[in-house]
Amino acid sequence: MKTLFSKSIQFGIIAGVILIFSELINLTSTFAVILEKLFNSAKTGKTASPLAIQILTGLVVFFIAYTFLRKKNGSKSHTAGQEIGSGLLMGITAGILISLLNVILGTYLAKGQDIRNYLDAVSPEVISTFLFQTDIANAVIRYFIATILGGLAASLLHLVSSKTNVSGKISKFIQKIVQQSKIRIFLNKYPYMTTILTLLVVIAVFLLPVLVNAYAISVLGIVFIYAIMGLGLNLIVGLSGQLVFGYVAFYALGAYTFGLLTAPKPFGIEMNFWPALIIAIFIAAIGGLFVGVPIMNLRGDYLAIVTLGFGEIIRILINSNLLADFTGGPQGIKNIGQPTQPALTAKIFGKPFDDNVWFLYLILILFLVVLYVVFRLQYSRTGRSWEAMREDETVAQACGVTVSSYKVLAVVIGAAIAGLAGAIYASRNTYTGPGEYAFMVSVNALAVVVIGGMGSIPGTLLGAFIIKGLPELLRDLENYRMLVFGALLIAMMIIRPEGIWPVKRRTLSVTPESIEVLKKDLKP
Amino acid sequence: MTTKPAYVLEANNITISFGGLTAVNDVSLQVPFQSIISIIGPNGAGKTTFFNAISGFYSCDSGTVLFQDRPINGIPTDEVANLGISRTYQNIRLFTNMTVVENILIGQQPRLRSTFLDAILQTSRNRREEKQSIQKASNLLDFVGLSAYADDMAKNLPYGAQRRLEIARALGNNPHLLLLDEPCAGMNPQETAAMIELIKTLRSQLKIAIVLIEHDMKVVMNISDSILVLDHGEKIAQGTPEEIQSDQRVVEAYLGSGTENLVEKYSQRKAANRKAVQPHVF
Numbered sequence: 001m002k003t004l005f006s007k008s009i010q011f012g013i014i015a016g017v018i019l020i021f022s023e024l025i026n027l028t029s030t031f032a033v034i035l036e037k038l039f040n041s042a043k044t045g046k047t048a049s050p051l052a053i054q055i056l057t058g059l060v061v062f063f064i065a066y067t068f069l070r071k072k073n074g075s076k077s078h079t080a081g082q083e084i085g086s087g088l089l090m091g092i093t094a095g096i097l098i099s100l101l102n103v104i105l106g107t108y109l110a111k112g113q114d115i116r117n118y119l120d121a122v123s124p125e126v127i128s129t130f131l132f133q134t135d136i137a138n139a140v141i142r143y144f145i146a147t148i149l150g151g152l153a154a155s156l157l158h159l160v161s162s163k164t165n166v167s168g169k170i171s172k173f174i175q176k177i178v179q180q181s182k183i184r185i186f187l188n189k190y191p192y193m194t195t196i197l198t199l200l201v202v203i204a205v206f207l208l209p210v211l212v213n214a215y216a217i218s219v220l221g222i223v224f225i226y227a228i229m230g231l232g233l234n235l236i237v238g239l240s241g242q243l244v245f246g247y248v249a250f251y252a253l254g255a256y257t258f259g260l261l262t263a264p265k266p267f268g269i270e271m272n273f274w275p276a277l278i279i280a281i282f283i284a285a286i287g288g289l290f291v292g293v294p295i296m297n298l299r300g301d302y303l304a305i306v307t308l309g310f311g312e313i314i315r316i317l318i319n320s321n322l323l324a325d326f327t328g329g330p331q332g333i334k335n336i337g338q339p340t341q342p343a344l345t346a347k348i349f350g351k352p353f354d355d356n357v358w359f360l361y362l363i364l365i366l367f368l369v370v371l372y373v374v375f376r377l378q379y380s381r382t383g384r385s386w387e388a389m390r391e392d393e394t395v396a397q398a399c400g401v402t403v404s405s406y407k408v409l410a411v412v413i414g415a416a417i418a419g420l421a422g423a424i425y426a427s428r429n430t431y432t433g434p435g436e437y438a439f440m441v442s443v444n445a446l447a448v449v450v451i452g453g454m455g456s457i458p459g460t461l462l463g464a465f466i467i468k469g470l471p472e473l474l475r476d477l478e479n480y481r482m483l484v485f486g487a488l489l490i491a492m493m494i495i496r497p498e499g500i501w502p503v504k505r506r507t508l509s510v511t512p513e514s515i516e517v518l519k520k521d522l523k524p
Numbered sequence: 525m526t527t528k529p530a531y532v533l534e535a536n537n538i539t540i541s542f543g544g545l546t547a548v549n550d551v552s553l554q555v556p557f558q559s560i561i562s563i564i565g566p567n568g569a570g571k572t573t574f575f576n577a578i579s580g581f582y583s584c585d586s587g588t589v590l591f592q593d594r595p596i597n598g599i600p601t602d603e604v605a606n607l608g609i610s611r612t613y614q615n616i617r618l619f620t621n622m623t624v625v626e627n628i629l630i631g632q633q634p635r636l637r638s639t640f641l642d643a644i645l646q647t648s649r650n651r652r653e654e655k656q657s658i659q660k661a662s663n664l665l666d667f668v669g670l671s672a673y674a675d676d677m678a679k680n681l682p683y684g685a686q687r688r689l690e691i692a693r694a695l696g697n698n699p700h701l702l703l704l705d706e707p708c709a710g711m712n713p714q715e716t717a718a719m720i721e722l723i724k725t726l727r728s729q730l731k732i733a734i735v736l737i738e739h740d741m742k743v744v745m746n747i748s749d750s751i752l753v754l755d756h757g758e759k760i761a762q763g764t765p766e767e768i769q770s771d772q773r774v775v776e777a778y779l780g781s782g783t784e785n786l787v788e789k790y791s792q793r794k795a796a797n798r799k800a801v802q803p804h805v806f
Binding site for chain 2: 373376377380381382383384385387388391392394395396397398399400401402403409413505506507508509510511512513515517518519521522
């Protein structure tokens with residue numbers, strides 16, 4: 001009993017602190033506005049209505065209280081009265097905390113003091129929104145109503161669900177659906193259906209550029225460029241198990257090589273798109289060789305630090321005034337060449353595509369080529385050797401894997417793919433500058449690989465959509481976009497630590513032959 | 525045409541020391557073709573170190589290792605595997621996040637020729653090799669009796685099966701010599717009997733020479749042609765199982781000198797325990 005009492009207060013305090021924090025950074029009202037928009041599409045403006053804030057406050061308490069009750073019940077069961085009391089206690093505790101904050105803020109407001117000097121987001125308008133445009137006492141009552149209702153609702157729901165075991169039944173039901181889903185059985189029965197489905201998806205993706213608006217096209221372009229990068233980094237980190245941090249260096253090498261070869265300044269070579277692209281890939285691969293050989297004998301964190309240094313060296317070099325005659329220095333390279341559309345497309349479709357649509361198609365095609373290459377590599381002797389190295393380097397070598405050359409090979413191929421991504425990126429923007437090759441690019445590429453699932457090809461594509469696409473979908477959240485994005489990433493990694501789409505092993509075995517074959521086979 | 529060497533492996537006067545500690549001191553061993561040789565000795569006798577020396581994990585401070593009359597001192601382990609020596613490990617070391625078949629495919633690495641370019645371009649060599657190696661892996665799995673697990677993750681296999689898988693992986697590169705580090709450790713009597721059977725078949729059917737480290741004397745005495753006994757890094761005896769069993773130095777190494785008094789000491793201690801006031805203290 002005593003533990004239930006103190007634990008309830010503890011969780012009430014947690015709920016209260018979350019509420020206070022959200023209010024201080026003005027997150028609550030942003031969410032409240034989104035909540036309103038969900039139910040009332042006519043809603044305009046950015047001021048949250050009192051009801052929405054109240055509901056949101058109640059929901060926070062509700063979720064915390066429900067989580068607490070569900071976890072608590074695992075060890076021992078409580079009577080209905082105890083549970084309701086616990087919910088009530090949590091509601092009151094959270095209510096006291098949030099009210100305290102509002103009383104303080106309200107007093108400041110009444111005195112006419114501006115506290116934006118200390119808390120940036122808390123302007124007088126925000127405070128009056130949180131006070132529901134009434135006086136302090138009224139607001140406090142409303143907050144208490146919200147939190148107590150939240151706590152009570154949680155305890156009631158938990159009582160009902162534990163008595164009738166509704167949640168258990170629901171989760172079993174869901175499990176059943178997932179396990180025995182008709183689709184999966186169907187697919188197992190007709191393997192070619194998988195191929196058809198894949199084809200449909202590919203066709204849908206290829207129709208995308210003509211269907212969506214210009215903004216979506218630019219987002220999709222970035223997503224697929226990151227997907228290409230992710231596929232390359234996946235070879236290095238996911239398969240061969242080398243934690244390379246300075247991946248952006250190869251990206252920059254590709255972009256700058258391409259830029260210098262096609263731009264009118266500083267060299268005025270103005271080469272065609274395709275030969276320049278191939279040279280860019282080649283130069284990036286050579287960069288990979290230069291990095292790969294010295295790091296061949298490093299492992300784990302040492303490797304990460306060394307490659308991190310390499311990434312910074314490249315960034316500082318392209319930024320330096322010393323090399324400004326060759327790289328454009330801080331100003332970067334302007335007027336980078338773009339590919340011309342073949343006359344064929346104009347003939348088939350009547351008129352040429354818009355430039356951005358055409359470029360998205362180009363990115364898609366190059367993405368598919370890279371996809372094919374990495375797919376072939378992963379399911380070959382080479383890919384298996386990389387994976388064996390990742391699992392146990394010493395044993396892999398004792399099994400006959402020439403570890404050092406395979407390591408370098410992974411870095412070189414990964415670098416070449418990054419070079420390709422960089423060249424496309426530079427060409428797409430017709431500009432490249434040192435500001436674009438910050439450390440964050442490496443981190444994002446790594447996040448693409450980790451979120452999707454190490455070593456998983458479809459996972460990488462999914463990861464690219466999440467890392468580069470999701471923030472765009474979260475635009476409604478305005479300033480809190482990255483905060484929510486970060487929270488989502490954390491949640492995803494907790495729920496699925498192996499990544500969203502972990503690697504599925506292939507079934508390879510075939511029917512064995514007689515021992516005589518083996519004897520002949522193994523004859524030394 | 526060169527004459528066939530007399531021994532598949534010859535280790536001559538091997539010495540290995542770590543800092544001041546001499547782990548293996550002047551040990552020699554000849555392994556004839558198709559023989560089974562056991563290395564025994566108390567814990568810390570230098571058995572695994574000696575093993576690591578002949579499989580290329582450590583380089584010897586002095587002495588030579590000849591594999592079919594070819595010196596293999598100090599060459600990297602992947603080349604050792606290439607020549608036809610494979611090994612298993614005391615604490616099982618599989619590629620845990622790969623399937624059973626994939627593990628054996630890695631074992632075949634030295635026998636495969638296709639490169640990454642073959643893989644990207646899907647050349648006929650790549651397809652042929654892929655098909656052949658998967659067939660061979662399945663055959664090997666059948667041989668060690670693990671066909672049922674073929675597409676499971678290696679980490680999900682039961683303990684005994686993991687030991688067998690390690691052997692199957694080691695067979696992938698068509699070895700002339702197989703080094704087994706405690707193949708029966710932690711097994712129950714049935715599993716041990718099955719393992720003995722497997723090791724015997726390896727020799728009789730596949731004509732492979734085997735060197736093994738083992739603590740289980742039943743296994744050692746059952747299958748060995750010859751036994752090498754190490755103690756404190758030195759070779760104290762070598763001979764047939766019968767000779768080793770009656771060797772006084774071996775008995776001393778295992779039980780300590782003055783063993784004749786052991787029974788007496790044991791009964792004295794038991795009596796003392798009985799007299800003790802608190803029966804739970806020991």
